[in-house]
Amino acid sequence: MSLPQPHFSSELFTALRAATLDDWKPYIEHEFVARLGDGTLPKTAFLHYLKQDYVYLHHYARAWALGVVKAATLQETRFCAYIMHGLAHMELPLHVRLCAREGIGEDELFNIREEPENLAYTRYVLDCGQTGDFLDLLTALIPCAHGYGEIGLDLAATATSGTPYQEWIDTYAGADYQGMCHTVGKLFDRAAKDRIGEDFEKSPRWPRLCQIFATASRLEAGFWQMGLKAA
Numbered sequence: 709m710s711l712p713q714p715h716f717s718s719e720l721f722t723a724l725r726a727a728t729l730d731d732w733k734p735y736i737e738h739e740f741v742a743r744l745g746d747g748t749l750p751k752t753a754f755l756h757y758l759k760q761d762y763v764y765l766h767h768y769a770r771a772w773a774l775g776v777v778k779a780a781t782l783q784e785t786r787f788c789a790y791i792m793h794g795l796a797h798m799e800l801p802l803h804v805r806l807c808a809r810e811g812i813g814e815d816e817l818f819n820i821r822e823e824p825e826n827l828a829y830t831r832y833v834l835d836c837g838q839t840g841d842f843l844d845l846l847t848a849l850i851p852c853a854h855g856y857g858e859i860g861l862d863l864a865a866t867a868t869s870g871t872p873y874q875e876w877i878d879t880y881a882g883a884d885y886q887g888m889c890h891t892v893g894k895l896f897d898r899a900a901k902d903r904i905g906e907d908f909e910k911s912p913r914w915p916r917l918c919q920i921f922a923t924a925s926r927l928e929a930g931f932w933q934m935g936l937k938a939a
């Protein structure tokens with residue numbers, strides 16, 4: 709079955725996704741995702757994922773902060789600072805609230821032992837930003853942001869009614885999150901055009917961008933698999 713086309717209207721995302729579909733599909737169609745949709749994902753697996761994700765989001769926020777440093781225009785700086793602020797003050801507190809309902813406090817969250825899959829992914833993204841430029845960094849960040857947008861849309865269309873994960877699905881399928889993906893996609897295209905021109909695939913940097921995008925997608929699939937270990 710072929711995946712539906714997402715609507716993020718980023719030319720570069722669309723091109724990278726098409727070029728690396730063998731790594732993209734196992735992320736988007738992972739068993740963890742399917743079981744969020746049909747409601748069979750054990751709560752232990754979801755909570756394990758959520759606790760690791762708290763630490764993940766901290767490092768992900770640091771990576772957007774690195775974007776502030778690597779930005780070449782004030783618009784890029786402002787945008788990265790805006791996303792980082794949203795992560796620190798909205799996304800992370802949401803995880804804290806979800807975990808608090810299960811009796812897990814924020815101290816425990818901050819001090820959890822990071823799984824190797826989590827360490828690998830977060831530090832890989834930061835390393836892409838440190839060794840590369842703003843475009844390399846964004847290419848490592850996009851599979852996270854856009855992948856969840858695509859998964860949200862897929863699940864909103866296919867989920868079994870009554871799944872306990874409906875709130876999670878609605879968050880990522882919702883207009884706010886989809887709008888954010890759209891805005892990030894526009895920034896991504898602008899950043900690419902400013903650095904490698906309009907014809908992305910002809911740039912000498914294209915193979916490296918594909919490699920970064922595919923690696924981040926594989927690390928996302930690994931993150932889902934890590935969640936299932938607690939099932």
Ligand SMILES: Cc1ncc(C[n+]2csc(CCO)c2C)c(N)n1
Nearest residue numbers: 761764765768799852853856928931
């Ligand atoms: C492993 C992992 N990958 C992706 C996301 C999704 N995500 C991370 S930050 C953010 C909001 C701003 O981009 C979203 C949707 C996640 N939570 N955990």
